[in-house]
Amino acid sequence: MPQGKPAVVPDDGMTTKQRRNRPLLVVHTGVMKGKSTAAFGLALRGWNQGWSIGVFQFVKSAKWKVGEEAAFRALGEVHERTGQGGPVQWHKMGEGWSWTRKPGTDSDHAAAALEGWREIARRIRAEEHGLYVLDEFTYPLKWGWVDVDEVVATLRDRPGFQHVVITGRDAPPALVEAADLVVEMTKVKHPMDAGQKGQRGIEW
Amino acid sequence: MPQGKPAVVPDDGMTTKQRRNRPLLVVHTGVMKGKSTAAFGLALRGWNQGWSIGVFQFVKSAKWKVGEEAAFRALGEVHERTGQGGPVQWHKMGEGWSWTRKPGTDSDHAAAALEGWREIARRIRAEEHGLYVLDEFTYPLKWGWVDVDEVVATLRDRPGFQHVVITGRDAPPALVEAADLVVEMTKVKHPMDAGQKGQRGIEW
Numbered sequence: 001m002p003q004g005k006p007a008v009v010p011d012d013g014m015t016t017k018q019r020r021n022r023p024l025l026v027v028h029t030g031v032m033k034g035k036s037t038a039a040f041g042l043a044l045r046g047w048n049q050g051w052s053i054g055v056f057q058f059v060k061s062a063k064w065k066v067g068e069e070a071a072f073r074a075l076g077e078v079h080e081r082t083g084q085g086g087p088v089q090w091h092k093m094g095e096g097w098s099w100t101r102k103p104g105t106d107s108d109h110a111a112a113a114l115e116g117w118r119e120i121a122r123r124i125r126a127e128e129h130g131l132y133v134l135d136e137f138t139y140p141l142k143w144g145w146v147d148v149d150e151v152v153a154t155l156r157d158r159p160g161f162q163h164v165v166i167t168g169r170d171a172p173p174a175l176v177e178a179a180d181l182v183v184e185m186t187k188v189k190h191p192m193d194a195g196q197k198g199q200r201g202i203e204w
Numbered sequence: 205m206p207q208g209k210p211a212v213v214p215d216d217g218m219t220t221k222q223r224r225n226r227p228l229l230v231v232h233t234g235v236m237k238g239k240s241t242a243a244f245g246l247a248l249r250g251w252n253q254g255w256s257i258g259v260f261q262f263v264k265s266a267k268w269k270v271g272e273e274a275a276f277r278a279l280g281e282v283h284e285r286t287g288q289g290g291p292v293q294w295h296k297m298g299e300g301w302s303w304t305r306k307p308g309t310d311s312d313h314a315a316a317a318l319e320g321w322r323e324i325a326r327r328i329r330a331e332e333h334g335l336y337v338l339d340e341f342t343y344p345l346k347w348g349w350v351d352v353d354e355v356v357a358t359l360r361d362r363p364g365f366q367h368v369v370i371t372g373r374d375a376p377p378a379l380v381e382a383a384d385l386v387v388e389m390t391k392v393k394h395p396m397d398a399g400q401k402g403q404r405g406i407e408w
Contacts, residue, residue, distance in 0.1 A: 027392075028238070029392075030390070032387050034232070034238065034242040034245075034387045034389070036245070037241075037242045037245030037246055038238040038241045038242035038245055038389075039245070040245040040248060041238075041240070041241030041242055041243070041244040041245035041248075041272065042241055044244060044245075044248075044271055044272045044275040044276075045271030045272060045275075046271075047271070047275055048270070048271035048272075048274040048275055049271065065249075066252070067248055067249030067250070067251070067252035067253065068245065068248045068249060068252075070252040070288075070289070071248040071249075071251055071252055071279060071289065072248075074279060074282045074288060074289065075275060075278060075279065077282075078278045078281075078282060084274075084278060085274070085275065085278065176392065182391075182392035183236050183238045183389055183390070183391065183392065184389075184390045184391075184392050185238070185242075185387055185388075185389060185390075186234070186387070186388045186389075186390050188231075188233075188380065188386035188387065188388050
């Protein structure tokens with residue numbers, strides 16, 4: 001548990017309260033699968049704060065993470081019905097972004113990824129969400145489908161109070177540099193080493 | 205995304221399907237806070253599978269993780285109302301375990317921790333939950349309040365199909381040895397290094 005003791009007090013002219021309420025850019029990287037899982041765990045807290053949660057999955061297959069999606073959609077419905085927590089939006093590249101549902105983008109992952117980022121950038125400028133989860137977003141960055149410098153500039157200059165969590169292996173150095181918090185998930189021991197295959201409820 | 209390619213196929217006489225459906229003992233350790241967050245993310249998937257989720261928090265203060273607790277209680281209510289997902293129980297040592305509410309245990313953390321473990325062991329033998337989250341349970345083990353060998357034996361011999369996730373720093377070697385999956389959360393960069401204090405919705 002954090003004791004709230006920063007190692008240094010920055011000379012930035014902000015009060016502790018101002019500093020405490022600063023929106024964060026968080027990156028979960030490393031070779032282990034806990035990256036997305038921890039991002040969705042973080043989104044649970046944001047939901048409870050009443051923040052608008054926007055999840056954007058940059059994955060080809062819609063098969064993965066259906067458990068988290070179902071749980072968050074249920075929480076979104078709790079919000080609509082009772083006012084508890086915040087609203088939830090969950091968008092996936094794999095089946096075509098829900099705001100377009102354009103058939104055909106499926107065959108061009110680079111175009112689909114860029115389209116996803118353009119929409120996210122638009123929402124960030126419009127301050128539409130309190131917490132953005134850009135799941136597996138490091139891959140389009142790594143493959144050059146989306147320009148890292150443009151992403152970093154948009155995130156650095158984002159207005160208001162918007163948290164952003166980005167997951168995926170091989171986070172680009174410029175993104176790590178811009179981030180406030182970077183966690184690396186390291187494998188110590190994995191059942192696949194011993195012949196265990198991925199299983200329902202644990203891997204998806 | 206896992207490609208389902210184990211490095212070796214074990215000579216254990218089990219079919220792939222049997223192996224796929226093996227209950228796992230998972231340990232999230234390391235110095236970063238993502239440990240519990242990722243455990244709760246995992247519980248989201250288990251909830252969606254309809255498993256009974258049992259969370260047991262071995263923490264002194266009830267202040268932390270209120271966001272996750274509220275979200276999971278909401279999911280538990282969704283289950284009760286609609287049948288979606290699984291039932292949820294959330295127990296905390298900090299305010300006295302809910303099955304006793306004995307005043308006084310608060311002053312003796314060692315006794316309270318041991319009492320918590322005894323109840324969990326009883327539930328494991330009775331196969332009461334599909335997924336157990338033993339949050340920050342490594343500390344009572346580390347401090348000798350609960351016997352590591354007893355815990356490992358109980359977990360190793362657990363009947364039926366029960367997943368167990370244990371979080372906390374300094375997981376004892378015998379527990380790591382017994383685990384199927386161990387993930388270490390490593391700090392790359394943390395805002396407290398730059399004077400940032402813990403904040404609402406992110407740290408709790």
